[in-house]
Amino acid sequence: MIGHHLRGVSLAAITCAVLGLSACATTGQGTEETAAKPSKDKTLAAGLDPATTLNPYPSTYQPLPRENFAVIGATVLTGTDRKIENGVVVVTDGKIAAVGDASTPVPAGYRVIEARGRYVTPGVIDVHSHLGVYPSPGVQGMSDGNEATSPNTAQVWAEHSLWPQDPGFNTARAGGVTTLHILPGSANLFGGRGVTIRNTPSITMQGMKFPDAPYTVKMACGENPSRVYGGRNQSPATGMGNMAGYRAAFIAARDYKAKWDKWREDGEGAAPTRNLQNETLVGVLDGSILIQNHCYRADEMAMMIDMAKEFGYRITTFHHATEAYKLAPQLAANGICAAVWTGWWGFKMEALDAIEENAALVDAPQGSCAVIHSDDAELTQRLNQEAAAALSAGRRAGLDISEEHAIGWITSNAAKAIGIADQTGSLEAGKRADVVIWSADPFSIYARADQVFIDGALTFDRTNPAYQPTSDFELGQPGYGLTAANVTEGAR
Amino acid sequence: MRLPHILAGAVAALSLAAPALAQDTVAIVGGRILTGTSVIENGTVVIRDGKIVSVGSGSAPSGARVIDATGKTVAPGFVAVDSGLAGTEVGAVSGTNELRNSANTLSAAFDISYGLDPWSFTLPVARLGGITRAVVVPQHPGSSGGHVHEDETAGAGDGGYQTPGLFAGQTAIINLGQGGDILVKPRVAMVAPFGEAGADIAGGARGAQFVLFKETMAEVRLYARNKSAYERAGLRDLSLSRADLEALIPVANGSMPLIVSVHRASDIQQVLRLAREEGIKLILDGAEEGWLVAGDIAAAGVPVLLNPISNLPADFEMRAARMENAAALNAAGVVIAIKGNEGSTHRAREARYNAGNAVSHGLPYGAAIAALTVNPARIFGMAGQFGQIAPGAAADVVVWSGDPLEPLSQPSAIFIDGVEQPLTSRALLLRDRYRQQTPMPPAYRN
Numbered sequence: 001m002i003g004h005h006l007r008g009v010s011l012a013a014i015t016c017a018v019l020g021l022s023a024c025a026t027t028g029q030g031t032e033e034t035a036a037k038p039s040k041d042k043t044l045a046a047g048l049d050p051a052t053t054l055n056p057y058p059s060t061y062q063p064l065p066r067e068n069f070a071v072i073g074a075t076v077l078t079g080t081d082r083k084i085e086n087g088v089v090v091v092t093d094g095k096i097a098a099v100g101d102a103s104t105p106v107p108a109g110y111r112v113i114e115a116r117g118r119y120v121t122p123g124v125i126d127v128h129s130h131l132g133v134y135p136s137p138g139v140q141g142m143s144d145g146n147e148a149t150s151p152n153t154a155q156v157w158a159e160h161s162l163w164p165q166d167p168g169f170n171t172a173r174a175g176g177v178t179t180l181h182i183l184p185g186s187a188n189l190f191g192g193r194g195v196t197i198r199n200t201p202s203i204t205m206q207g208m209k210f211p212d213a214p215y216t217v218k219m220a221c222g223e224n225p226s227r228v229y230g231g232r233n234q235s236p237a238t239g240m241g242n243m244a245g246y247r248a249a250f251i252a253a254r255d256y257k258a259k260w261d262k263w264r265e266d267g268e269g270a271a272p273t274r275n276l277q278n279e280t281l282v283g284v285l286d287g288s289i290l291i292q293n294h295c296y297r298a299d300e301m302a303m304m305i306d307m308a309k310e311f312g313y314r315i316t317t318f319h320h321a322t323e324a325y326k327l328a329p330q331l332a333a334n335g336i337c338a339a340v341w342t343g344w345w346g347f348k349m350e351a352l353d354a355i356e357e358n359a360a361l362v363d364a365p366q367g368s369c370a371v372i373h374s375d376d377a378e379l380t381q382r383l384n385q386e387a388a389a390a391l392s393a394g395r396r397a398g399l400d401i402s403e404e405h406a407i408g409w410i411t412s413n414a415a416k417a418i419g420i421a422d423q424t425g426s427l428e429a430g431k432r433a434d435v436v437i438w439s440a441d442p443f444s445i446y447a448r449a450d451q452v453f454i455d456g457a458l459t460f461d462r463t464n465p466a467y468q469p470t471s472d473f474e475l476g477q478p479g480y481g482l483t484a485a486n487v488t489e490g491a492r
Numbered sequence: 493m494r495l496p497h498i499l500a501g502a503v504a505a506l507s508l509a510a511p512a513l514a515q516d517t518v519a520i521v522g523g524r525i526l527t528g529t530s531v532i533e534n535g536t537v538v539i540r541d542g543k544i545v546s547v548g549s550g551s552a553p554s555g556a557r558v559i560d561a562t563g564k565t566v567a568p569g570f571v572a573v574d575s576g577l578a579g580t581e582v583g584a585v586s587g588t589n590e591l592r593n594s595a596n597t598l599s600a601a602f603d604i605s606y607g608l609d610p611w612s613f614t615l616p617v618a619r620l621g622g623i624t625r626a627v628v629v630p631q632h633p634g635s636s637g638g639h640v641h642e643d644e645t646a647g648a649g650d651g652g653y654q655t656p657g658l659f660a661g662q663t664a665i666i667n668l669g670q671g672g673d674i675l676v677k678p679r680v681a682m683v684a685p686f687g688e689a690g691a692d693i694a695g696g697a698r699g700a701q702f703v704l705f706k707e708t709m710a711e712v713r714l715y716a717r718n719k720s721a722y723e724r725a726g727l728r729d730l731s732l733s734r735a736d737l738e739a740l741i742p743v744a745n746g747s748m749p750l751i752v753s754v755h756r757a758s759d760i761q762q763v764l765r766l767a768r769e770e771g772i773k774l775i776l777d778g779a780e781e782g783w784l785v786a787g788d789i790a791a792a793g794v795p796v797l798l799n800p801i802s803n804l805p806a807d808f809e810m811r812a813a814r815m816e817n818a819a820a821l822n823a824a825g826v827v828i829a830i831k832g833n834e835g836s837t838h839r840a841r842e843a844r845y846n847a848g849n850a851v852s853h854g855l856p857y858g859a860a861i862a863a864l865t866v867n868p869a870r871i872f873g874m875a876g877q878f879g880q881i882a883p884g885a886a887a888d889v890v891v892w893s894g895d896p897l898e899p900l901s902q903p904s905a906i907f908i909d910g911v912e913q914p915l916t917s918r919a920l921l922l923r924d925r926y927r928q929q930t931p932m933p934p935a936y937r938n
Binding site: 136137138139167168171223325326328343344345346347348349352353354355356357361377378381382385388389391392395396397443444445446447448473474477478479482483 | 581582583584585614617756757781783784801802803804805806807808810811812814816833834837838839841842845848849851852897898899900901902919920922923926927934
C-alpha cells in the first residue's frame with residue numbers, strides 16, 4: 001500500500017493512519033496544518049484543493065457555563081469494568097479529575113453533589129442516531145436523512161441535513177445521552193458522511209459538532225440498497241450488485257487518489273478536479289474516515305471484511321449486525337465493533353435471526369467490542385434499558401456478565417466504535433466530564449437520569465425546570481407549559 | 493422445522509421437564525403474587541383443569557405438583573393489545589402478512605381470525621416476555637403495526653398497501669399456548685383509523701371522514717331494518733357491500749366495540765361526540781394527547797389502549813405527546829391497557845418495559861400491572877375469564893425471577909390454560925446453536 005509516491009496529502013494521511021486516528025481529518029479545528037503543502041507552489045483557488053479544505057464546517061461548540069464539582073456517595077460504574085460503592089467523582093474545568101472510593105479528596109471550593117443511593121455512569125453515547133436528519137415531526141419537508149438518488153452518495157454529509165431544533169435531542173438528553181453519532185440513512189451503498197455531536201442545544205449544527213471527532217462514512221449492505229435501486233430497475237438490484245457497487249467505488253477512489261498524488265509529486269498539468277464522493281472514500285483508504293457499516297447478516301459481514309482487505313482499509317463498526325453473534329470470534333479478531341439492538345427482530349428477512357443475546361455473545365471473545373445502539377428517537381432515550389435487556393438475556397444464557405461491564409456497551413465501547421474513546425466514554429482522569437447521575441441502578445426499568453453533565457456543565461436536571469431545555473419547535477405547541485395533572489413522581 | 497419430533501428433540505436438548513397436562517393439579521407456593529388487582533405475599537396459587545382453583549395464603553393440596561416460587565413473583569399472563577401476533581412472520585414479507593386487507597371489495601367484514609397461525613414463531617418469543625393472550629387487530633395506514641423506521645423503509649413508500657375503506661376489519665382474541673387451537677374469540681371488535689390516517693382515506697380531510705362515517709352508520713341501520721327489501725333489490729343502492737353492512741350492524745347497535753385509532757386531543761373529543769351521537773361503544777387506541785382531555789374520556793367511560801413511551805411530536809397530531817400520559821389518564825379514572833412496541837408483534841414482549849416506564853413517570857405500580865392484565869380483559873369483554881389470578885379464570889400464570897416489569901427478570905415457568913409451556917423459541921435455538929464450539933459446522937448443532 002505504501003508505494004514510492006509518498007508525497008503531499010497521501011504522506012500526511014498515511015502518517016495519520018499510523019499514528020492513530022484522532023488527529024487526522026477531524027471535524028475540529030486546527031488540523032489543516034497536518035496536510036502538507038503541494039510539492040510545487042501551485043496554490044489552487046479556494047475550495048479546489050482537498051488538502052486545504054479538510055474541515056470547512058468547523059465546530060464552534062462551547063461547553064455551557066460550568067463549575068468544578070464532585071459527586072459523592074453514589075455507586076459509580078466507570079465504563080472501565082469498574083464498580084465503586086460509595087464512590088467519588090471529581091470534575092475540574094470540565095474534565096474528570098479523579099474517580100475513586102470514599103477516601104478520594106474533594107478540593108476546597110468544589111460544589112458537592114450528594115448522591116447516596118444513586119448511580120453515576122459516563123454519559124451515554126448513541127452511535128446510531130438520525131436525530132436532526134429525520135427529526136420530529138416526521139413530515140416530508142423535514143425528511144433529510146436519505147439522499148436516495150444514487151447508490152453512491154459518499155459526497156453528502158449528514159451534518160448538512162441536521163436540524164438542531166429536533167425535539168428528540170432534548171428527550172435523548174433526558175435519557176442520559178451526551179454524545180450522538182448522526183448518520184445518513186441506509187438506502188445507498190454509500191450513504192454519506194456521519195457526524196458526531198455533543199448533545200448540547202445550539203442554533204447551529206456547528207455549535208453541536210464534537211470538536212476533533214473523526215469523520216465517518218455510512219455504508220449499507222443487504223436488502224435496503226438492492227430494494228431501493230432494484231425497484232427502479234437500476235443497479236444494485238441484488239447482493240452481488242451491492243458488492244460490485246462498493247468495489248467500483250473504491251477502484252474509482254484509488255484512481256482519484258493516485259491522480260492527486262501524482263500531481264502533487266510532479267506538478268505537471270492542471271490539478272485534478274476535486275470530487276467530494278471520491279474524497280470521502282480516499283479518507284477511508286487513508287484511515288482518517290471511519291467505516292460505519294449497516295450490515296445485518298453474518299455472511300455479508302464476512303464479505304465486507306474481505307473487501308476491506310482487498311482495498312486496504314479497515315472497518316470500524318458494523319451496525320444493526322443482527323447476526324453478529326454468528327461471527328463473534330472473527331469480529332473480535334479483526335477489531336471490529338458490532339452495534340446492535342436487543343429487542344428488534346423479524347421486521348425483514350435480514351433481521352429474522354436477531355436474538356436478544358447478540359450483544360452478550362459478541363462481547364464474549366477476547367478483544368471484542370459490543371455496542372448497543374438505537375437507530376430510533378424513542379429507543380435512544382432508554383439505551384440503559386436496552387442494555388439491561390441484553391444483560392438479562394446474556395445471564396439467562398449462563399454468561400457471567402457484571403453491570404460494570406455491560407455499561408460499557410453504551411459508553412466506552414460506543415466511544416471506541418466512533419473513534420472518540422480517547423476523549424469520552426469512561427470516567428477516567430483527563431476525559432471529558434460527560435456524567436449521568438441516575439435515580440437508581442441504570443439497569444432497572446425505574447431508573448431515570450436525574451442530572452446530565454456534558455463537559456462538566458449541567459445540561460439537564462430532572463428536578464429543575466431551568467435545566468430542561470426545549471427546542472424552538474416545542475414553544476407554544478398544544479400542551480406547551482402544561483403538566484399532566486395528578487402525576488406523582490415515581491410512585492410505586 | 494416444525495415437525496413434532498424435531499420440536500420434542502429441541503425441548504429435550506434444553507433439559508426441560510415434560511410439560512404438565514391441564515388436568516394435573518399444580519400449586520405454585522411461596523411467591524409474591526400479583527393477582528392483577530392486588531398483591532399477596534408468600535401466597536399459593538392452585539391450578540387444575542386449566543383454571544385457577546384458588547389463590548391465597550393456603551398450602552398446596554396433597555398430590556399437587558408443587559412449584560416453589562420463594563423469592564419470585566407470580567403474575568397473570570400479560571395480554572397484548574393492538575397486536576399482530578400469529579398474523580405475520582416477517583414484516584417485510586407480504587406473503588406472511590395476514591393483518592392487512594388490501595382489496596377494496598371488503599372493509600368492515602375483513603375477519604382476521606381466519607389467517608392466524610398457531611405455529612407462528614412470533615408466539616414463543618412473546619410468551620417468553622410473559623404474554624399469554626393477544627388481541628390481534630387488522631392493520632391500517634394509521635396503525636402502529638410494522639417496522640416504521642425511515643432507515644429501513646427508505647424508498648419503500650408506505651409498504652405498498654392501500655386501505656379499502658373507513659374500517660380496517662375485525663379483531664380476534666388468541667391465546668399463546670403451544671400447538672393448540674389458539675383462537676379464543678373471533679370478531680370481538682371493529683377497527684377504524686381516525687385523525688390524519690382516517691382523513692386520508694376519506695379524501696384528505698377530517699370533515700369528509702366524519703360525514704362519510706355518519707352516512708355509513710345510517711346505511712347500516714337502513715339495511716338492518718330492511719334486509720328483505722335489500723334482498724329483493726327493493727332498497728336504494730348502498731355504498732357498502734352486504735358483507736360489510738352485516739359486519740357493521742353490531743357496531744351500529746353498540747354491541748361490538750369500535751377501536752378508533754386517534755391521537756390529537758381535538759380528534760379525541762370529536763370521536764367521543766360522534767360515538768355518543770351514534771350510540772357506538774368506543775375504545776380509543778393511541779390517544780397520545782389524551783391527557784389534555786382526560787376528563788372527557790373518563791366521563792364518557794371510554795377505555796384507552798396506549799403506548800406510554802410515545803412522547804415525541806412524531807407528527808402534527810401528536811405534538812402534546814408526553815411520558816406522563818398513562819399516569820394522567822389513569823388518575824382521571826380512565827381504564828387503560830398498555831401496548832408493546834411496533835404493533836405488538838415481534839416486539840410485543842416489550843410491553844412489560846413500557847409498563848415499567850409508565851411507573852417511573854407516575855403510574856402506580858398496581859395500575860401498571862392491571863394495564864397488562866385485568867384491564868385488557870375487561871376492555872374486550874373477557875373480565876374474569878383471563879387476565880387475573882382469581883378462582884375460575886383461565887390458568888394463565890407466569891412465575892418470574894423478580895419484578896416482571898424489570899428487564900433483569902425472566903420467567904421461570906409459564907402456564908397457559910393450565911398447560912406448562914416450554915421456555916424455548918426459535919431465537920433460543922439459534923442462541924444455543926451458536927454458543928457451542930464443535931468441529932462440525934453450526935448446521936450440525938441442533
